[in-house]
Amino acid sequence: MERYHVIIVGGGPSGLSCAIWLTKLGVNSLLLEASGILGGLQTRSPYENLWIPGVQGKTGQEVAASIAGHAVDVGAELRVGRPVLAVTRDGDGFRVTTSEGDVHGRFVVIATGSTPRTGGFTPSETVAIGPGEPMEALDVEGRAVAILGGGDNAFDQARFVRDRGGRVTVFSRGVPRAQKLLQDLVPGIPVNVGAYDARQSDMTVNGRHFHCFGIQYGFEAVVPAGLDLKRRDGYVEVDRFGETNVANVFACGEVTDFWHPCVTTSAAHGVQVAKQIAKRL
Numbered sequence: 001m002e003r004y005h006v007i008i009v010g011g012g013p014s015g016l017s018c019a020i021w022l023t024k025l026g027v028n029s030l031l032l033e034a035s036g037i038l039g040g041l042q043t044r045s046p047y048e049n050l051w052i053p054g055v056q057g058k059t060g061q062e063v064a065a066s067i068a069g070h071a072v073d074v075g076a077e078l079r080v081g082r083p084v085l086a087v088t089r090d091g092d093g094f095r096v097t098t099s100e101g102d103v104h105g106r107f108v109v110i111a112t113g114s115t116p117r118t119g120g121f122t123p124s125e126t127v128a129i130g131p132g133e134p135m136e137a138l139d140v141e142g143r144a145v146a147i148l149g150g151g152d153n154a155f156d157q158a159r160f161v162r163d164r165g166g167r168v169t170v171f172s173r174g175v176p177r178a179q180k181l182l183q184d185l186v187p188g189i190p191v192n193v194g195a196y197d198a199r200q201s202d203m204t205v206n207g208r209h210f211h212c213f214g215i216q217y218g219f220e221a222v223v224p225a226g227l228d229l230k231r232r233d234g235y236v237e238v239d240r241f242g243e244t245n246v247a248n249v250f251a252c253g254e255v256t257d258f259w260h261p262c263v264t265t266s267a268a269h270g271v272q273v274a275k276q277i278a279k280r281l
């Protein structure tokens with residue numbers, strides 16, 4: 001079994017930032033990413049990212065490529081297409097099980113982020129789950145589109161669909177939670193508040209037919225199996241250094257309950273964890 005000081009699970013902004021810092025600090029580490037591409041949720045975003053101090057004029061996808069390129073340039077050891085199936089205790093550290101065999105780390109960093117809630121819907125040509133690329137892939141021009149959800153992403157995506165010529169209706173079970181600013185950007189769009197019956201089988205909401213659904217039910221943490229990590233609302237609880245209730249298992253970025261989720265805080269959290277582990281070694 002290959003042995004490392006640190007195994008990082010997840011190659012989004014938090015895991016990659018952790019890998020960059022560990023590598024520069026001379027710590028032997030390996031990052032495992034489940035998908036075929038590095039950059040995490042930013043790879044879903046074709047929109048300009050206006051929120052990273054000092055970074056301007058880049059889409060989310062360009063930000064993803066830039067962080068991944070930085071990790072490659074510093075010589076971080078990165079493997080894509082390696083979903084971690086389980087993390088279990090093993091001797092003085094942890095066994096990390098992947099589809100391609102096991103690796104051993106004295107420390108483990110859980111940087112597995114979050115994923116859009118499906119609400120029981122299945123992604124298809126006419127049903128997009130979560131914001132970004134899947135929504136942009138829908139053919140909406142001149143078509144009736146139901147956005148299900150009442151948060152920021154629901155209203156953001158309602159605006160994008162309207163701008164692409166779609167006829168949007170928003171369905172929100174409760175009073176919409178979206179910022180007023182975002183709601184004000186889609187004046188005149190019908191917003192139905194209250195319980196609704198949405199059926200993918202015949203693409204209806206309350207009996208009315210729609211060509212497309214955009215499911216915007218927020219996000220939930222993605223946590224690999226095997227460790228009994230303490231959670232709050234599904235997110236991994238960590239202390240101010242990023243350590244979980246299991247000694248030597250750290251977590252950073254959107255999988256935690258720590259900071260407002262965005263690229264800057266996720267990256268900063270990865271840095272904090274890297275520094276803390278380097279100090280311990």
Ligand SMILES: Cc1cc2nc3c(=O)[nH]c(=O)nc-3n(C[C@H](O)[C@H](O)[C@H](O)COP(=O)(O)OP(=O)(O)OC[C@H]3O[C@@H](n4cnc5c(N)ncnc54)[C@H](O)[C@@H]3O)c2cc1C
Nearest residue numbers: 010012013014034040041084112113114132253254262263
């Ligand atoms: C459409 C969209 C637009 C956004 N726009 C902005 C913006 O403009 N500005 C901003 O600051 N933020 C934006 N965000 C939020 C930002 O992308 C996230 O806050 C950030 O990516 C979180 O980083 P992370 O590394 O914690 O998690 P993630 O980005 O979720 O990365 C986690 C990674 O872990 C991998 N993984 C999960 N499970 C496993 C496993 N078992 N084994 C191996 N790998 C695993 C996943 O495949 C993923 O690559 C946007 C998000 C979306 C969806």
